[in-house]
Amino acid sequence: MTNNAAADTMVHSAMRRALELAARGPATGVNPRVGCVILNAQGDTVAEGWHRGAGSTHAEVDALSYLAPGVAHGSTVVVTLEPCNHVGRTGPCTQALIEAGVARVIYSVTDPGERSRGGADRLRAAGIDVQGGLWSIDGEAFLGDWLVAARLRRPFVTLKWASSLDGRAAAADGSSRWITGPESRHDVHRRRAAADAILVGTGTVLADDPALTARGLKGEQLERQPVPVVLGRRELPASAALRSHPQQPLLFDGRDLPGLLADLHERGLRSVFIEGGPTVASAFVAAGLVDEYLVYLAPTLIGGPRLAITDIGVTGIDEQRRLSVHSLDRLGDDVLIVARPHTT
Template sequence: MTNNAAVDGGLQSAMRRALELAAHGPATGVNPRVGCVVVNPAGEILAEGWHRGAGTRHAEVDALAQLAPDAAHGSTVVVTLEPCNHVGRTGPCAQALIEAGVARVVYSVTDPGEHSCGGAERLRAAGIDVQGGLLADVGEAFLGDWLSAARLGRPFVTVKWASSLDGRAAAADGSSRWITGAEARLDVHRRRSASDTILVGTGTVLADDPALTARDADGGLLARQPVPVVVGRREVPASAALFAHPQQPLFFDGLDLSALLADLHTRAVRSVFIEGGPTVASAFVAAGLVDEYLAYLAPTLIGGPRLAITDIGVATIGEQRRLSIHSLDRLGDDVLIVARPLTP
């Protein structure tokens, strides 16, 4: 007699292992991080695999490659994302699983890709038992900005600012170093490194001459550096610090923000980290193109006109843009509030 609770627990354990494997893959770029575990009918792990980046074997094929021919016959494949159903740089994983003779496929998140989706249907048509949605909340959280970019057809957009408790991002003379403390600034650099791009306006470049790099506590460059994106029509001098950035900067006039994001999407950019200034950040907010807000609040008061966000098209209180608090963290003396737009 089959113990269904034990079977379900075993699948959850295998899925958690698949998520651990997926974390070995690159966190940025066009491809998702995917992990795969192949188990036999007794629940024993036969093989493991993960996707190592564009052009490499997908997680399912990577796991199958660890096995001898026919060794996967009758097995259960546990994978974090629905097996793909298209030919790109590699063949469709759904077909590879069919040819391997697996009996069952269990996945966490449905593939939202226009060209890559449909793997589950292809597997079922071949007589394979398919179950989707296992630990879906965990899988969705893990895939994060890639999943959002795949669904929206544009990069995931984060707007960040650091301000006093009264919402000021700088003093009246424009000086802003430093409102927040060292722990908050290190957190910003960590998040920069995790993003594909870092975006600012020409006003910020001309006023502050930022390097737009991601750095450690000692000022050294982190291993991953976001591509600088500069928005605006004013000319940036050749002596600007951003031209010494390890990545080649990209420039846009900013007249059409949706077109800007569409262009970045074609360049395999899946995340945009907007650091300012207030004019550019507010333009993205007003256009409804922000997916996440990071507000670093320092326990200080500044007053004056230098607000973190300016006009976003709210003329009356009924038009205010309500957000939901995703997380709230203490960073030294500062507080980080992560908020996201309310979904309808």
């Protein structure tokens, strides 16, 4: 193996390790999960770091902190996201790398942030060799929801529904407990806990009185709870279960969905899990604001008018909302389809 080939292998291994380190950070909130590996001139790993959440040191600075002064001089820094170029709660990573005297920076994903981007250009201006796009497919997939939030200035929106094989979310009398089995319901609670917010309409609150909490197998509340968001203009009963939610509910009239999502983004919420009924679900679909669909299908037939999705603005077959299946999983007797909007 040539020296160049050996160096490339070490860099690729370092990026793989950086992604593993990034996964240790919190998967929710406004900050991305970032991992960093520093290699010396021989290609050996001399330091590792990752971002532990808002207000903590960024991955590059975290890795540098484990090195004595001067040790990072001439090193190669491998990081999952382009080093930031702005002052927030912490200083810019670009400045820290320049002051450390690193020779080369290799990153996976370009930072789309309005304030934080531009790090690569600043590093090049300081004489540092910079390469972007290494393992970009893996990096983009890893940072998927954060990238959507950063690029669109709104949370990543997941729409979930459970239905029979014939597309019904409830029986004719409105009853819907339970269409799917316990395995599917447990999966929903796991995904609730991974989201920053859970959203429903007032119709769901008044009809089902949901707690909107994330719960474990024994019904216990999980440590992390999404912020409940309710859309509608009807008053919620003082006895509503969600008023006892660990997080303060946010109430909106639901007339301006893009404005609602922008508001949630400003509050630091980067992912929204929609569990509203067909009216809320259809409104988000029609507005083109759904990034991911979770459809839990139960092997049963219900019939009747209670569809999971109603009018979404499709009048002809050429207007259909084409989706791409991301995954297909068996949960007990049910099937979970994860789909995303089709892109050409």
